[in-house]
Amino acid sequence: MNQEQSSLVLQSSSNFSPPEGVKLSYGTAGFRADATLLKSTVYRVGILAALRSIQTKSVIGLMITASHNQVSDNGIKIADPNGGMLSQLWEPFADSLANVADPFELVQLISDFVSKEIIPLDNVRSAEILLGRDTRPSGEYLLEAAKQGISSIKGAIYHDMGILTTPQLHWMVRARxxxxxxxxxxxxxxxxxxxxxxxxxxxxxxxxxxxxxxxxxxxxxxxxxxxxxxxxxxxxxxxxxxxxxxxxxxxxxxxxxxxxxxxxxxxxxxxxxxxxxxxxxxxxxxxxxxxxxxxxxxxxxxxxxxxxxxxxxxxxxxxxxxxxxxxxxxxxxxxxxxxxxxxxxxxxxxxxxxxxxxxxxxxxxxxxxxxxxxxxxxxxxxxxxxxxxxxxxxxxxxxxxxxxxxxxxxxxxxxxxxxxxxxxxxxxxxxxxxxxxxxxxxxxxxxxxxxxxxxxxxxxxxxxxxxxxxxxxxxxxxxxALFFIVIKVKVVDRTAVVTAKAETVVVQPAGIQEAIDTATAKYRHGRCFIRPSGTEDVIRVYAEAATQEETDSLANSVAKLVDQFLGFGSSQ
Ligand code: G16
Structure with a gap:
């Protein structure tokens, strides 16, 4: 990355320091959190989108939304050239980019990534990003942050498409x-x-x-x-x-x-x-x-x-x-x-x-x-x-x-x-x-x-x-079983739950899967699994059983187990 480009990033990033003591991670569908925490993340995702556009020689989409979350949350979803979600290969970079605190380290991180991915930053003809947002009030200022991120990569431009549904933006990127x-x-x-x-x-x-x-x-x-x-x-x-x-x-x-x-x-x-x-x-x-x-x-x-x-x-x-x-x-x-x-x-x-x-x-x-x-x-x-x-x-x-x-x-x-x-x-x-x-x-x-x-x-x-x-x-x-329920349980650290087999089995923490199996076996047609949400700070408990009463009871008993293994101990 040349001097001019490094200075551009250093200069603009000074307005977007990440919030202290908060670790944001790229989840099920991008970054999502309380909107007040997201300015720097959205700015940095703007940079990422510009790099992705240069690398793929294609239009990329950025959608400011937290979808089903409460109105005070917001988030950012990235549309890849085919209109689908960002390539999973880029997720680790997105994570690092969102969390690096020091501006010089930020520049170094980008520079290393650009070299590793052989992104021709010195010879950018054009990088083009389509921007959309949902109706959340925080969308307006977060959109500005995205624009600043994109503009800090030389040659990158954006088109503000206004208020859209997320699928409209993905459709537009694919069509373009x-x-x-x-x-x-x-x-x-x-x-x-x-x-x-x-x-x-x-x-x-x-x-x-x-x-x-x-x-x-x-x-x-x-x-x-x-x-x-x-x-x-x-x-x-x-x-x-x-x-x-x-x-x-x-x-x-x-x-x-x-x-x-x-x-x-x-x-x-x-x-x-x-x-x-x-x-x-x-x-x-x-x-x-x-x-x-x-x-x-x-x-x-x-x-x-x-x-x-x-x-x-x-x-x-x-x-x-x-x-x-x-x-x-x-x-x-x-x-x-x-x-x-x-x-x-x-x-x-x-x-x-x-x-x-x-x-x-x-x-x-x-x-x-x-x-x-x-x-x-x-x-x-x-x-x-x-x-x-x-x-x-x-x-x-x-x-x-x-x-x-x-x-x-x-x-x-x-x-x-x-x-x-x-x-x-x-x-x-x-x-x-x-x-x-x-x-x-x-x-x-x-x-x-x-x-x-x-x-x-x-x-x-x-x-x-x-x-x-x-x-x-x-x-x-x-x-x-035709009856099911999904409930949320707050825990100390949801990343402590690691699953396998398409999320049907918990491999960490040790012992919890056996406890879930024992609880489930008590119910007719019982089935139950837990997984960490990738959009909210909770563990989700899914249960199904032969009647709604049995389903609720199974879900509640497994929620108690989650609390015992990972929670704040409120159920003990
Ligand atoms: C996003 C994802 C969906 C996922 C949902 C819930 O939906 O696009 O694939 O089912 O989150 O994910 P989790 O249980 O990990 O929180 P949306 O509509 O919120 O963008």
Whole structure:
């Protein structure tokens, strides 16, 4: 790193000293903490983004958001050139960069990294960063810090894209790097056109059988509801009622949003008796998570239709289209290509959903929590569908399957336009454009759910009962627990918990896994695991069992164990 560049960093970093006595780490989805602690981290991530852009000769994205966390938190997510999360190979550098205190050491750290990665800092033509933020008030000054970080690398420029959902920014980065139209307008156009295309392809008989009843959407008092209002205008007769947009009085993620709804299983603020029986959905604070729910007759509790159910609906639909497309051997025996459809879940996935998916004949694999792991795994398939139970997920299409679909489309459009086969190819192509290929996206996920429900003629009640009927094998849901809970436990140091086998087993501290196993064995269909959160300073305890009472009891007894092994001793 030359003298001029070193001086630039030294000078600008003097305004951004890291907070004393705080260690920040790159977690499940970037850095996240109380917003008052983050100025220097965001500034330094600005530097990192500029270096990444130079190294990859591509546009990089920075999103200022703490997603589902409380409004006083904030964070920063990094979008790599393909629109996905930052390469895991760069995470250790991100960690060191965020925590080095001395400005000269900071310069040395950057200089060493630049040499090791052979980043041509002396010959920068351009490095380009797209910036976005959610609706948190702290976003404004943190964005300024990011700008300063980027500007401290010579030749690096940024474009402030304003208030966006996280998936919009990831989509824009991917589109820019693929040479496609990449504005917010283009995003809305692509989603709405693909949605309308799917609706046009609904078989005529089915079109008439289901009225287009409305979906009521909880926007978590954040950006997602606002963007959905724009999208709604472009989607023809899709009836959407948005509540809890950022324009109301409510506080971001407080008593609302996908995380609240999924974890607490109670109605979000703004919903009540008038919603009983309606199809309702919730986004999280930056609209990268989507769950559906039904308000129970008592108008307080909900029936949750979570990420597992969305995944199952998508898998059912995609498989149905692929089955239609499969060549009838008499008709054309020689197409050797059969797209591999794969499913990726985490340990949070309910056993009944996994059984349902396997029963469809699909390959199901588990990864640790975090989109970065699921996305990577899903991209190994021709069509990879991934979802976390919390509502974070998408469908990935490989280049190979996309060109196969294009070929099938051209063949079929000349041989048998309008046939079911031709429509199946067109539907899959439309899904590949509708569903965000960069990251899980509540807006595009919602449109796909709505299109599939119209296509199948299913109500949300019927969709919710998807696992109740597992054909062809001796499986019933009663062999799986349908009740689950996730609770948080505060501990002295959450990094003391080390897990293995996709987070299903704790290897440290010694002895805790045995204690968890003993506790779990007392419950019918009991299953339980613990893991350190990568977005909040807590240990998460997941439990499932045969009834809600048993589930709660199992979770509480394991929470006590966590406290005994790692906590402040409050349960002793
Ligand atoms: C982020 C990640 C998700 C993860 C969630 C919770 O979501 O993108 O993959 O499931 O955090 O992670 P943890 O349990 O480690 O706190 P979001 O929507 O908060 O960005």
């Amino acid at each position: 790097n693929m040479g496609m139209n990449s504005t917010e307008h283009d995003y809305f156009q692509q989603l709405s056109q693909s949605y309308r295309c799917l609706v046009e392809l609904i078989p005529d008989g089915k079109k008439a059988s289901k009225s287009n009843d409305k979906v009521v959407v909880d926007g978590a008092n954040g950006v997602g509801g606002d963007k959905l209002e724009v999208l709604r205008e472009l989607c023809g007769d899709l009836s959407i009622e948005v509540r809890n947009s950022s324009k109301g009085e409510g506080v971001l993620n407080k008593g609302v949003g996908a995380d609240f709804v999924q974890k607490e299983k109670v109605v979000p603020s703004g919903f009540g008796p008038i919603d009983v029986g309606l199809r309702c959905a919730s986004f999280d604070g930056d609209a990268d998570r989507l769950v559906y729910f039904l308000v129970q007759p008592d108008s307080k509790l909900i029936d949750l239709v979570d990420g597992d159910k969305i995944l199952s609906l998508f898998a059912h639909f995609i498989k149905e289209q692929l089955d239609v497309l499969k060549d009838n051997e008499l008709e054309k025996p020689c197409d050797p290509y059969h797209p591999r459809l794969g499913i990726v879940q985490t340990a949070y996935a309910n056993g009944a959903s996994t059984a349902y998916l396997k029963n469809l004949g699909l390959d199901v694999v588990l990864t640790p929590t975090g989109v970065k792991y699921l996305h990577e795994k899903a991209s190994e398939y021709d069509i990879g569908i991934y979802f976390e139970a919390n509502g974070h997920g998408t469908i990935l299409f490989s280049d190979t399957v996309l060109s196969w679909l294009e070929d099938r489309n051209s063949e079929l459009s000349s041989a048998c336009t309008g046939s079911e086969k031709h429509k199946a190819a067109l539907r899959l192509l439309a899904v590949s454009k509708l569903i965000n290929q960069a990251v899980g996206d509540a807006l595009s996920g919602l449109l796909l759910v709505e299109a599939i429900l119209l296509h199948t003629g299913w109500s949300i009640q019927k969709w919710n009962e998807l696992y109740k009927d597992l054909p062809s094998r001796q499986l019933t849901v009663w062999q799986f």
